Amino acid sequence: MSLEVLEKKVVPKIPLSKNEKKLLALVDKSEQQIIDLLQDLVKIESLNFSEFQYHKIDEIFEFTKDFMDKGGFNTTLFKAPFQSKRKDEYYYNLISFLEGEKKGKTLQFNGHLDIVPFNPENWDEDTPPLGGVIKDGKLYGRGSVDMKAGIACQMIAMKILKESRLSFKGKLQLWLVPDEETHGTYGSVFMTKNHFDIVNADATIIGEPSIRKPLTSPTIGLGEKxxxxxxxxxxxxxxxxxxxxxxxxxxxxxxxxxxxxxxxxxxxxxxPPISKFQQLKYMLKRVTFSDLRKIRSFVPEKSPLDKDKRDSNILxxxxxxxxxxxxxxxxxxxxxxxxxxxxxxxxxxxxxxxxxxxxxxxxxxxxxxxxxxxxxxxxxxxxxxxxxxxxxxxxxxxxxGEGSATDPNTEFGKTIQNSFEAIYESSPVFHFNTGFSDGGNMREAGMKDIFVFGPGGRNAHNANEYADVDTLKDVTKLYLLIAYRYLNS
Ligand SMILES: [Zn+2]
The missing domain is CATH 3.30.70.360 (Alpha-Beta Plaits)
Structure with missing residues (x-):
């Protein structure tokens, strides 16, 4: 059963400038690069089994460092020693940045390179977990949508901003972590404890997947339990x-x-950070009332054993x-x-x-x-x-970890809003999440203005995980436009 929903179109409050159009046209030209990079990332195994069991995931950090180095970015790998304190057991964090012509704010892209374990036997034979195979517009692999897709969009957005030679103020920074899937001991917690000044940007976008079908654009996560x-x-x-x-x-x-x-x-x-009424208002800016009812009552598959009704108060x-x-x-x-x-x-x-x-x-x-x-x-x-x-x-x-949320009405929240309108010609839905992301650790450490959104796909942490290839280009545009507008404001 498929679900057809029409998203309401709005006229963007801030239309695109000449320079912005130039930037977005560069993304159109770079679509294949984003896909190629995502395939490369999926093919590199970066498993994270448990907080207590060391697993070497250097290769993917060396790959991303090499990619950023070649692009001319200033890139450093930070070593977080594993609890065993053995010299050869540590996890990397990658910091890579591009500075504008004048001093200004820092915008940070963040993502986790680690992936959860998989059982290849449960995956379809022609779309193996480390294959990066594309079939019917879906790029398959463990970690494809959660969240190497978001990282590929962030990396290419940075590359395009640099290659465009357009001027901006401040700093655009990429921070990649090794262990979001086990709550960030060696990533978000380690870095905020030991290198707070480096990661404490004015604003941070975490590129976790957030396009929820049938919507075709990302939902903006502003907080979590x-x-x-x-x-x-x-x-x-x-x-x-x-x-x-x-x-x-x-x-x-x-x-x-x-x-x-x-x-x-x-x-x-x-x-709650967003009241029920406000959540409804966000949704009704986006879809009609009858479409909203369709979305709410849509259940893809339900086991006959499942006797639980959906709890609408969970948030x-x-x-x-x-x-x-x-x-x-x-x-x-x-x-x-x-x-x-x-x-x-x-x-x-x-x-x-x-x-x-x-x-x-x-x-x-x-x-x-x-x-x-x-x-x-x-x-x-x-x-x-x-x-x-x-x-x-x-x-x-x-x-x-304590629950936390970011106010969507800050200057950065508004930049997300007006950039979103310019790319998708619809209104963003801000959303509070039940699940954990590194944003919780960052807010707990005192970092501000953190939002979580990225491309779409399905089956994160499940067999046959995939990223929807057709969502990558527009998410890259959104990241890039937000960066350009925020850093020039
Ligand atoms: Zn994730």
Whole structure:
């Protein structure tokens, strides 16, 4: 089933100047270059398995450095030592820039070169994960749309600005990171901690994919929820399987927690960066009401097992999912521990301590004593009754990051808006995301004006991932026009 939606056309508030037309014409001439570069990037394996397992991905950084060097850019590879501290185990970050004639603002393009693992057996034979094969307008490969496509557009946009010899102020910078897929320890976190002055641009565009079919232009991500991945270890008493222990079996404790939490774990509400009303207004500038209804009710494929309705409030509240559970050694032994992983996604404004307070309050209701990681306040410790009880649950942190968002009404937000209108002749939809990007780490480190948008495609993190070739040229134009207008303003 396909979905036809007509996007409303608008007259751009700022029409293209002569120089801008010249720049965009250069992109038209360079379309094949963008495709070739994306194919080259897809063919270089740059796997990222886990934060804790080192995997060498030098080759793709050396390739991109070479490409930028040949283009005449000032390019440096920064080494982030891997936790093993072995001399030959490190990850690269690439910084490459072009300076204008006069001093001015810095605009930064950012992207991650790492890709998630794949199982070649699940991919169609003629479109293998490292092949970069183009079929029916789709460029296949792991990392094609997530997000080597965005990076190829950024690199070519920089090259065109340089080759055009048009004058501009300030600096256009490219920053490529090695590990967005595992939350950026050696990329966005390492660089903002150790080289903040270098990466702290006035504005940053992260080129993650964001063209959501049936729309044909990118949605502009302005913020994201904060992942709080927590592990709860339930402590119980071991015993013989033939003598049930309803209250002290660690599995029973964990399942009681799960069952009650789904209804009774109350987390404080925070104002969303974009209200429901504003989101609707953005969408209705873009499509008609009846098309919007079509988009909202469109479900591509749904398993008969899937009994969940789509939650239309997901962007406006903190959520959680139980994602891993581990317990037991043998069928006839009652387990004394059970480990449960929970994926919380926090709204901007909800601090880690606020979230932990809600969890502690909930545990107190269940009469479970919980121990928090060091450094966090635990209200149970003020209650002498609880203090005498043994610990039922030990909580530990897998990953935490706070929710964050950028105001779309800044000067840079407006440049995105008017450049978008000039390229797509329609109005941009700003959007708040549930998923993580490096933007969260950057905002947490104090960087400002960060937006996330890029080309289209499908099946990121899945078999037969592809980038839509026909979206590359216009996204490159959008990046380039934003850069030219912002750096000359
Ligand atoms: Zn990505």
């Amino acid at each position: 904060g992942p709080h991945w927590l592990k709860f270890t339930f402590h119980g008493v071991a015993g013989h399987g033939s003598w049930p222990k309803l209250k002290s079996n660690a599995i029973n404790k964990a399942t009681r927690f799960i069952h009650k939490a789904n209804r009774r774990l109350k987390i404080p509400k925070h104002k 406006y509240k903190t959520t959680f999912s139980f994602t891993e559970i581990n317990a037991g050694i043998k069928t006839n032994v009652i387990p004394d521990t059970c480990e449960l992983s929970v994926d919380f996604r926090a709204m901007p404004g909800l601090s880690t301590q606020d979230l932990f307070d809600s969890i502690v309050k909930f545990c107190s209701k269940l009469k479970y004593r919980i121990e928090l990681p060091e450094g966090y306040r635990n209200s149970q410790l003020q209650n002498t009754k609880f203090m005498k009880e043994p610990v039922d649950i030990t909580m530990s942190i897998i990953t935490i």
